[in-house]
Amino acid sequence: MKETGPLQNGNRILLADNLQALRELASESVELIYVDPPFNTGRVQSRPQLRTIRDEKGDRTGFGGRRYRTERVTGERAGTGYADQFDDFLGFLRPRMEEAYRILSPAGSLFFHIDYREVHYCKVMLDEIFSVEGGHRGRDCFQNEIIWAYDYGARAKKRWPAKHDNLLWYTKDPKRYTFNLDECDRIPYMAPGLVGEEKAARGKTPTDVWWHTIVSPTGKEKTGYATQKPLGILERIVKVHTNPGETVLDFFAGSGTAGEAAAKNGRHFLLIDASEDAVRVMKRRLAAYLPSKI
Template identity: 55%
Template sequence: MTESWTPESPNLVIHGDNLDVIAALPDASFTLVYLDPPFNTGRSQRRQSTTSVRSASGGNAGFKGVQYERIRGDLMSYDDTFEDYWSFLEPRLTEAWRLLTDDGTLYLHLDYREAHYAKVLLDALFGRECFLNEIIWAYDYGAKSKRRWPTKHDTILVYVKDPQRYHFDSEAVDREPYMAPGLVTPEKAERGKLPTDVWWHTIVSPTGSEKTGYPTQKPAGILRRIVQASSREGDWVLDFFAGSGTTGAVAGALGRRFVLVDRSAESIDVITARLEAAGIRFESR
């Protein structure tokens, strides 16, 4: 049960339906929400006539306004497969907005099948002015297509609760090598450069020590950069598609506090073993 959760609670790993769990958490509790939901594959692009749906709340843009309802209706009319997926994801993103602090940030990790649809809807759901970045995580591993350009990237959409107040600390982020170190001073080359919105980072090695065996595990290096930039020590981080627990492992190592939620018993087992091996204290519910 999460009704007793407070900002003073211990780190939590919760087994259950994430929508039920997060609905019991109090408003404005988390500085960072990272979500890596299941990707929607098998898209059926069957164009239909679009309709506009007026919101009872009125308004022209932003959270739950007319623009949001119209865009939502248009996209769902366009694609039946998207309607099923977004009906699953939409209420969870609405809760994520509620749970963010005023200086909080949402990172939504998707692949190429959903990113462009989600971008349009999040512009309307959060407000277009709250869009911060589209991060491209590029990697080079796995099968190589010979009939199209091989798809070797994911998209991470970044939205803030309040564009005037969000926390972002570029100096806290691990730097990376210059691609052409000879073009900068030796001092700059030694220090490295700040990352851009294109992140070159390998996937989790199938034979590496980081591997947990969980099929959708994301690299700790990707989450480390996110947590470093968009939270401070002691801040609360939420991941309610927790999977292999990378968010919690990184947050705990960096002195952040976290709540992880997943409905999969396999996921909870992997997370528990991973956090215990890392010496990160938490409670299970």
């Protein structure tokens, strides 16, 4: 297991096989685990990097009416990617999620991020894992299925386009867990005229359907990592389901969004990924929260 730097303020990035790394972590030592594993789509996941070049005949307009064209970056600076296909997806996930259950603190929460193709199989697996100890049924430890809905990208022509991901929220104890709803961001009412000016101005807390755009391929938040998730989604989870000073673990860490959400809000992070590309992205993104090179 290769660590990118010494422990500082509880923040670490590990370049490692996550199963091996998880087995070395202490039991009941982490308050929030967020995982965004491969979705088993059968495709190579990649997000190409784009650059803009001044061109009066270009395809987009910038500041002052100047025209630019976009080009796809190739070679070393191209976006990262990976093959998202498993012969035995649950066989791959199960030992890792069993370790996650062991590591989760008594009042801790697990957020498991997946899509419609595998969510039903994964929920049955997690129900079984969360039934292992404590006399609780896994189904009782299941708190919510949150739908993250977005509206971006191509439209299917032969079926309803899939524009959502699924987040399964489990707690180690079905009755004892952190849920700081007052810390949650507020969102606009869909029909503000029905609730009055005061409520409309204050907004409301979200339900189990979260409308949030994806990371824009040309936005400031982008890192170039293929499956980067929006910071707003992870900040909502971190602020509501942990307290300041607690630790957030993501062992499919990818671009490190969970780490940034934790650090920005006074939490510690432990990020694990087996990809050197992912670790390179995370080290650059989270440099302000990690030790300086000596």
